[in-house]
Amino acid sequence: MRSVRICLLIPQSGAAGLWAPSAEACGRLAVDEINAMSGVLRRPVELHVVNAGETGPSAGWAARDAIDIDRVDGIVGMLPSFARDFVARAARGRVPFIYTPQFEGRSSTLDVMATGETAEELLSPAIQWLSETRRARRYFLCGNDYVWPRSSLQIARRLIARFGGTVTGEYYLPVGQHDFDEVLDRIKATRSDVVLPYFLGSDCIAFNRAFCAAGLSSRTLRFSSAIDETVAYGLNADETENLYAASSYYGSIRSRNNGAFLERYHTAYGDSPPPVNAFGESCYEGIYSLASLIEEAASLDARKLTRLYGRTFQRRTARGDLAQSVVGGRHPIYLAQLDGYDFSIIARR
Structure with missing residues (x-):
């Protein structure tokens, strides 16, 4: 029985490329944790980190190669909005596509599960x-x-x-x-x-x-x-x-769950890893969301998985273990003032 192959699709250059190190680190941490808990459908998870490039078309081509050549079972994408529909068209009907960063909130006519804040x-x-x-x-x-x-x-x-x-x-x-x-x-x-x-x-x-x-x-x-x-x-x-x-996430949030996440993160990567941030942490959540979809469907069939978009079931996050819904249960929003390099939380809504 082969492994479950997940594509983490992220820009590794250009304006959004500065998030690539933290996105990859958070993605690998999620996969390591999932594998330590017997994997997905009792199969090991294999992570393929793929460069989305700097444009929408380059992201679409990268997604197609991941599906056709690497034979991935799903895509977790932390991408600018201009690339989202290119990837969705490549994935549609073939593999599930989890879109993780904050975004403008426009709903797509394509099959995309957005986990980020609007x-x-x-x-x-x-x-x-x-x-x-x-x-x-x-x-x-x-x-x-x-x-x-x-x-x-x-x-x-x-x-x-x-x-x-x-x-x-x-x-x-x-x-x-x-x-x-x-x-x-x-x-x-x-x-x-x-x-x-x-x-x-x-x-x-x-x-x-x-x-x-x-x-x-x-x-x-x-x-x-x-x-x-x-x-x-x-x-x-x-x-x-x-x-x-x-x-909805800062490394400075004081909570039991975030403290445990940061401990696992630094245990995995040492004292000077890529800085934890909302864009990187969204990849951690995205991989857990995809794993939860597959477990809930008990299948890798894209048609069965996409029918579950929006359904309520559990997933792991750095902000709270086992949030209530993949897309419906929203995290609180934190307002912060930047004091030097520290985000000081001033309000929670």
Whole structure:
């Protein structure tokens, strides 16, 4: 009886490539734990880490090769939204596809099981907190020019209006372009209270560096759910002034389950592993979600597995052992202020 083969599909270069080390580390930890508990369907699990590349088509080609050549039984993908449907088309009807990162919340017509938080879930408590606690009224929106930033910031517009604020401007740049002079000039001219930068990975680091170099950090707040530990480590400590974030996971969350997860993570990888973050941890959850699907269906048949999308059954997470649902039971959202390199939790919604 052969092993159960899982493809972990992640970009290993480009703007999103900075998350690859933590994604792979969390994925391998999940597989090691599953194998220590007798595997899936009493078979050992074999992890194939596959480079999705930097574009949607490259991710689709990588998924097809994983299915046709590596003969994987399922795909767990931590990818930008512009690559999601390319992978879904490659996987549809052949293997299940678990999509793990936070995303804009648009439902796809293709067979995708999304386990990450939506923009609505992340933005709503944050904008309410900024409005009520920091009295923010004037918001400037900016980010990369693709579906996740544009759709997320469209949701932000509606929430800002609901809480009595106004949008002072909106600006988008292609992925990989780091000429921020015009957008920073517009932010200065509008005298905004808050900037919502939705840039991807290394682009997010570049924007925040430029923002601080322009002298804006002392008088303008920044908030984004696109900022995590990996992005923070790309900044100087003084470049985190007035920087806020929202996520369902931070390594700094104090809980029994997260403490146990971090202990297992550091036992596996030592004192200086890739930083734990929401994007990497989502791969840990994604692999457990796929394993739970297979166990529930008692089959590797993609048709049987995809019929279970949305059904309630148990899966393991770093935030709470055995969450109630693969897609329906949502995690709490944590608002945090970045203090140097530490995410200090300021609210839980």
